[in-house]
Amino acid sequence: MDNSVKLRRSLPLAEKAFGASGVSVTSMGAGYRCSLRVGADDVAALSQALGVDLPQTPKTSARSASRIAMWLGPDEWSIYDSKNNPIDDLKNVDVACAGVDVSHRNTAIEVSGSLAAGVINAGCPQDLSLEVFPVGACSRTILGKVEIVLCRTKADIFHVECWRSFSPYVFEFLSTAAKEQSALAAR
Amino acid sequence: MLLIHCPYCAEERPETEFAHAGEAHIERSTEMNALTDEGFSKFFFYRDNTKGTTFERWRHIHGCGRYFNAARDTVSDKFLTTYKAGEPKPDLSKLVDDQTNAGAKS
Numbered sequence: 239m240d241n242s243v244k245l246r247r248s249l250p251l252a253e254k255a256f257g258a259s260g261v262s263v264t265s266m267g268a269g270y271r272c273s274l275r276v277g278a279d280d281v282a283a284l285s286q287a288l289g290v291d292l293p294q295t296p297k298t299s300a301r302s303a304s305r306i307a308m309w310l311g312p313d314e315w316s317i318y319d320s321k322n323n324p325i326d327d328l329k330n331v332d333v334a335c336a337g338v339d340v341s342h343r344n345t346a347i348e349v350s351g352s353l354a355a356g357v358i359n360a361g362c363p364q365d366l367s368l369e370v371f372p373v374g375a376c377s378r379t380i381l382g383k384v385e386i387v388l389c390r391t392k393a394d395i396f397h398v399e400c401w402r403s404f405s406p407y408v409f410e411f412l413s414t415a416a417k418e419q420s421a422l423a424a425r
Numbered sequence: 426m427l428l429i430h431c432p433y434c435a436e437e438r439p440e441t442e443f444a445h446a447g448e449a450h451i452e453r454s455t456e457m458n459a460l461t462d463e464g465f466s467k468f469f470f471y472r473d474n475t476k477g478t479t480f481e482r483w484r485h486i487h488g489c490g491r492y493f494n495a496a497r498d499t500v501s502d503k504f505l506t507t508y509k510a511g512e513p514k515p516d517l518s519k520l521v522d523d524q525t526n527a528g529a530k531s
Contacts, residue, residue, distance in 0.1 A: 296434045296489065311489035312433055363426055363439035377434075378488055380441050385487050 250345050250402040256413035258420035261351035263412045270323040271344050271399075274315045276335035287331045288317065288324055299376040299389055306397075308376040308389055316387055318346075318399070344387075345402045349412060350395040353419045358388065358396055360415035368393060382411050427502070429483065432509045433491045446482040448472045449494040450514060476500060478521075480514060483507070496520060 251265035274292075276284055285291045290302040292315050299308045304321040317324040325339040349357055355366040361382035365371060376389035384407060387399040400408045427440040454460055454468065473479070479499055484492045496505040496515060505520045 296436070311491060314490065363441060378490075380439075380487050 247342060250405045251347070251409055254409055256409075256416060258416050260353040260420050260423055261349065261357050261416045263357070263409065263416050264348045264350070265405075265409065266346040266348050266397075267320075268341075269346060270319045270321075270325070270341045271339070272317040272319075272324040272328070273338045273340045274317055274328075274335065275313055275337075276315075276333065277313060280333040280335060283333045284328070284331060284335060287327050289327065290317075297371075297375050297377050299374050301374075306376075306389065306391075308387060310378050310387070316399070318389075318397075343401060344399050345405045347398045347400070347405070347409060347412060348395060349398060349416075350392075352394055353416070353423060354394050354396050356419045357412060357415045358398070360419070361411055362386070362388065364388075366390075381408060384408060427504075429495070429504060430507045431485045431488060431491070432493050432507050433489045434485065438485070438488055442485060442487040444484045444486045446484050446492060449480040449482045478505065478517060482510075 247268070249265070249268060254265045256263040274284070276292075281292050281294065288305070288307065290305050290307045291300045292307050293300045293309045296309060299306050301307075305317065305319040305324065308316045308318065310316055323339065323341065325337060328335070328337040358381065359366055362379055364377065364379050371377075371390055373390055373393055376387065378385065378387050380386070381388075381398070381400070384400060384404045386408065389397040389399075391397050398408065398412070428437040429440055429443050430437050431443075451468070454464075457465075460468070476499060478496060480494060480496055482492055483495050484490070492510050493507055494510060494512070495507040496517065497503065498505065505517075506515055508515060
């Protein structure tokens with residue numbers, strides 16, 4: 239008899255989506271995430287192992303295939319990958335670093351459309367104009383009452399990462415803001 | 426909203442990303458065992474609470490996560506400067522002069 243217990247991870251937001259004229263808020267599917275901390279001397283070795291150059295300039299990110307490396311702090315990065323787990327690439331690395339698999343701690347929401355920046359600005363006080371927050375810019379910041387990691391993947395597409403327990407709040411916040419911004423734009 | 430310059434992110438960020446973390450430049454004695462009770466309490470509990478310009482620690486907790494130091498006027502709430510942790514105290518008289526000159530120019 240097969241006594242093994244089969245467990246399946248569930249996404250906190252399932253397939254939730256909200257759309258209004260000029261903006262849509264969509265929960266993203268499962269993805270892999272790694273919280274990475276490493277000293278300046280070993281950045282090159284880890285960049286090689288991960289196949290993406292860890293950015294060293296504040297508020298920037300680097301991409302390679304399905305992977306995004308986001309600068310969070312002077313020795314801290316968040317690696318997001320929609321297909322392969324980045325932690326697998328760190329297994330055979332022989333440098334002092336802290337890489338933690340946080341795939342299921344976070345969930346992601348995508349905000350897209352011409353009104354996307356305005357919708358995020360409803361709860362995030364950072365300047366999201368293209369001059370100050372260009373494509374590829376990323377930052378840990380605040381949305382309403384919670385901490386998020388924000389990354390601008392295209393001019394009108396934002397990737398919003400938040401802790402899974404906060405995700406219903408973040409989704410409701412963004413969809414309410416989307417409803418308002420869309421109605422204001424239509425006036 | 427108050428904007429605070431983070432020396433690690435090298436730009437001004439909204440105050441809600443930051444947390445205040447007490448007085449700066451308080452040095453822990455290398456001879457803790459030799460401290461008297463009075464000396465220890467002075468180090469551990471007592472703060473200057475200056476009215477005017479103070480040096481304090483701040484943390485960019487919802488940003489890069491780093492602690493840094495700031496010179497701030499507690500009356501006007503104006504940040505005179507911010508600098509990385511471990512860097513020496515900036516020359517206050519020069520800072521105030523710079524602020525005055527900047528004000529005179531604008």
